[in-house]
Amino acid sequence: MSLILSVNAGSSSLKVSLFRCSPNDSSEPILLLSSSTSSISTPPAKFSFTPAAVDVRPVKDEVESIHNHASAFKHFLDRLKGEASIERTEIKHVCHRIVHGGDYTDPVVIANESLYHIEKLADLAPLHNGSALSVIKTSIDALPHARSIAFFDTAFHKALPRQVSTYAINQQVARDRGLKKYGFHGLSYSFILRSVACHLEKDPRSLNMIAMHIGSGASICAIRSGESIDTSMGLTPLSGLPGATRAGDVDASLIFHYTSRSPAHMSHDPSLAQEVHITEAEDILNTKSGWKALTGTTDFGEITKNADISSPPSASSNSCTVAFHLLLDRILHYVGAYYLALRGDVDALVFAGGVGEKSEQLRSAIGEAVGCLGFAAVDEGRNRKVSTGDEVVADVGREGGGKRLLVCKTDEQFEMTRECVSLAHRGSWE
Ligand SMILES: Nc1ncnc2c1ncn2[C@@H]1O[C@H](COP(=O)(O)OP(=O)(O)O)[C@@H](O)[C@H]1O
Numbered sequence: 001m002s003l004i005l006s007v008n009a010g011s012s013s014l015k016v017s018l019f020r021c022s023p024n025d026s027s028e029p030i031l032l033l034s035s036s037t038s039s040i041s042t043p044p045a046k047f048s049f050t051p052a053a054v055d056v057r058p059v060k061d062e063v064e065s066i067h068n069h070a071s072a073f074k075h076f077l078d079r080l081k082g083e084a085s086i087e088r089t090e091i092k093h094v095c096h097r098i099v100h101g102g103d104y105t106d107p108v109v110i111a112n113e114s115l116y117h118i119e120k121l122a123d124l125a126p127l128h129n130g131s132a133l134s135v136i137k138t139s140i141d142a143l144p145h146a147r148s149i150a151f152f153d154t155a156f157h158k159a160l161p162r163q164v165s166t167y168a169i170n171q172q173v174a175r176d177r178g179l180k181k182y183g184f185h186g187l188s189y190s191f192i193l194r195s196v197a198c199h200l201e202k203d204p205r206s207l208n209m210i211a212m213h214i215g216s217g218a219s220i221c222a223i224r225s226g227e228s229i230d231t232s233m234g235l236t237p238l239s240g241l242p243g244a245t246r247a248g249d250v251d252a253s254l255i256f257h258y259t260s261r262s263p264a265h266m267s268h269d270p271s272l273a274q275e276v277h278i279t280e281a282e283d284i285l286n287t288k289s290g291w292k293a294l295t296g297t298t299d300f301g302e303i304t305k306n307a308d309i310s311s312p313p314s315a316s317s318n319s320c321t322v323a324f325h326l327l328l329d330r331i332l333h334y335v336g337a338y339y340l341a342l343r344g345d346v347d348a349l350v351f352a353g354g355v356g357e358k359s360e361q362l363r364s365a366i367g368e369a370v371g372c373l374g375f376a377a378v379d380e381g382r383n384r385k386v387s388t389g390d391e392v393v394a395d396v397g398r399e400g401g402g403k404r405l406l407v408c409k410t411d412e413q414f415e416m417t418r419e420c421v422s423l424a425h426r427g428s429w430e
């Protein structure tokens with residue numbers, strides 16, 4: 001038996017799971033423990049350590065000394081021995097989620113060349129690749145005997161149709177600089193695809209669905225015959241849906257008007273609109289926008305509590321009501337578009353990610369709107385229960401009422417580990 005550690009550096013969190021796997025057969029990895037550190041960029045960070053064994057007490061702490069992903073990972077490793085009596089030397093493989101893999105489509109063993117490749121792409125995933133690299137470096141220092149492997153979010157979208165991945169810009173520049181739609185949350189969509197196929201007892205290669213991963217970063221994906229045919233994130237994880245601190249789609253010119261010293265429409269000097277530096281623009285759209293800019297909080301649960309969900313905002317509505325309905329509006333925009341992209345041949349609409357899995361209010365509101373496309377009406381009893389249940393995939397639509405509405409508790413760490421084991425059996429790491 002060997003141990004595999006799987007590390008997921010998200011924009012607001014670090015999730016780590018430890019699995020036991022048999023080197024001789026391809027049975028599913030067994031979860032030993034999981035840990036999550038959230039609110040990394042809005043301290044104090046919240047740390048949890050949850051052994052899979054039911055008789056071992058989980059730990060929940062606020063940890064002042066965690067201020068970035070690398071210190072969160074160090075903290076996890078320190079607790080591993082104390083809380084679970086696991087020696088670091090027992091860990092043989094470490095899987096790392098890398099959000100932007102560029103044209104890398106298969107997992108790679110981390111070595112100088114792959115590190116350089118991931119580093120070069122850091123500008124295209126400013127909230128992710130840099131923190132994942134810092135975790136990789138910490139991991140190589142702390143676990144020098146283990147093999148580190150990178151798994152890429154972008155890989156799931158590698159076969160996007162050309163008309164979808166192409167931006168309408170100079171094609172020579174686009175080719176030279178790799179400016180195209182890559183798409184993200186791919187490890188999550190892979191997990192969702194397999195899990196939903198199992199739930200519906202269908203071959204993943206014959207499954208059509210619209211899946212949404214709504215967490216601190218939010219995206220949605222149209223999947224036809226088990227392959228991504230469109231997704232809302234693009235060259236970077238900024239485009240598409242708004243997230244905790246990300247603006248999502250805006251008119252690309254907006255940023256110049258946002259940052260010029262006097263509003264461009266009030267000025268007679270057009271040069272004022274050129275003052276903004278690109279990194280400042282990116283920083284505003286990536287870290288100072290989204291729900292945080294609208295409401296002051298990055299916690300969608302808090303937003304939901306304070307929002308009037310029953311009707312769209314009026315001029316006097318509070319900011320949480322605006323944020324809730326704004327996200328709903330943008331999600332419905334994509335569901336409509338992807339329903340058409342799939343020509344109405346959709347097996348299921350799937351909710352996943354921190355918000356997708358926990359917000360029964362958002363699922364209810366989306367469910368109500370998509371009834372006109374033939375989806376089952378939300379069963380409020382099932383919808384309420386699903387957040388606390390332990391099934392990986394659960395129905396929230398009424399039985400026999402139309403196309404399926406499903407919630408999937410996505411698990412990027414499990415997905416990496418499963419693939420790591422499967423590649424090991426095929427001799428990929430020899
Ligand atoms: N009860 C809840 N209702 C709605 N949203 C919630 C709830 N609990 C947590 N969330 C949201 O889930 C988000 C985290 O999602 P997650 O997918 O785990 O994040 P990450 O993108 O860092 O991987 C939090 O920022 C919070 O907004």
Ligand SMILES: CC(=O)OP(=O)(O)O
Nearest residue numbers: 010011184185217237
């Ligand atoms: C791609 C992305 O936005 O990931 P996360 O939601 O984990 O931040």
Ligand SMILES: [Mg+2]
Nearest residue numbers: 010011215216
């Ligand atoms: Mg995430």
